[in-house]
Amino acid sequence: MTSTAFDPRIFYARARHGHGGALGIEYRDHGVDWAELALPYDPAQIGDVASGVIASGPVLTLMDQATSLAVWLKRGVFQPQATLDLRIDYLRAATPGKTVVGRGECYRLTRSIGFVRGLAHDGDPLDPLAHVAGTFMAIAP
């Protein structure tokens, strides 16, 4: 772990409420331009009752948060931002019962825009279940 001015551990210790809190999203790890979060399996998030596979919405939220954190890490400070767009490819279904891990990276940062990408997996990073790309815009605090 690398220490920067923005610490997602402190951020997550406070952020137990809201949509991320309702889904049980947890902090895992971070670096200078990336963050990793975990989404524990929860039957309340099932999207397909027959298979027990969770809906894609919680994976989307996980990746939105992981990539959002990556922008703050690269910027070095927390600054309110809005998601401009997010594209997600579902490479395969998440395995029922397994925690989904989402790693978001900010690969380019300008004064106003953070360009992000990320991968989600459920145990093996070489066998990802989702890929995302998106942009965030900084807004006046």
Place this chain on the structure above:
Amino acid sequence: MTALPPYAELLGLTVEQGDGAPILLMPFGDRVLGRPGFLHGGAIGGLLEMAAIVALRHALADDGVAIKPMNLSIDYMRGGRELTTRAQGVVRRLGKRIANVETSAWQDDREAPIATSRHIFLLKR
């Protein structure tokens, strides 16, 4: 129409009949909150995806067809405020194996959506 899955309950979704596909309603509350005073982009995305699936089920009118979301792209246009959000999907093409669906989410003004999305689904008949 197929009953909504547990995830739709988590979002607090209810169904309203509309012209075309059913409209989904998502009430504002802490469980869909992002930064203070605004909806979480992930909750908006979850709502849009549910609206897309509901629209596809409506168009298919056959519960025997399995639907697999392949990808989606969301444009967030306005911050979602502390209001009820509605979303409805339109099936742009229904093929044998692929379906293209577009959705829109709005609050007080349908002509000023807070977000729109495009989805591709894989169908197994």
